[in-house]
Amino acid sequence: MNRLANPLAPRSFALPEKTKQIKIWVREARGLDGDVVVSVTELACRKDGCPKVETVIGIMRPGEKIETIRVDKPIADVTLHDLMGN
DSSP states (O other), rough: TTTOOOOOOOOOOHHHHHHHHHHHHHHHHHOTTTTEEEEEEEEEEETTTTSSSEEEEEOOTSOOOEEEEEEEEEEEOHHHHHTTTT
16 A cells, blocks of 8 residues: 555545546646646545535645635546536
8 A cells, every 4th residue: 555545535446547537627727837846646535514525625835825626526527517616
């Protein structure tokens, strides 16, 4: 197992192609430069009232606070439409 694996992730397999596509959508939708880091993570929530699984996207611009986009569904189900409303 990768020692950097997310222990809260609900699945034991990665979706590298879908994650890559989400990053491309975010970059295009936000007009991001190459120096901006986009992170895509799928997390499980155990608290009442939150979705069982959510996709969290972090946009990290140098010298700025991290911008976070949350989509209340797994990475595999995220669409471009989901990102356009955020």
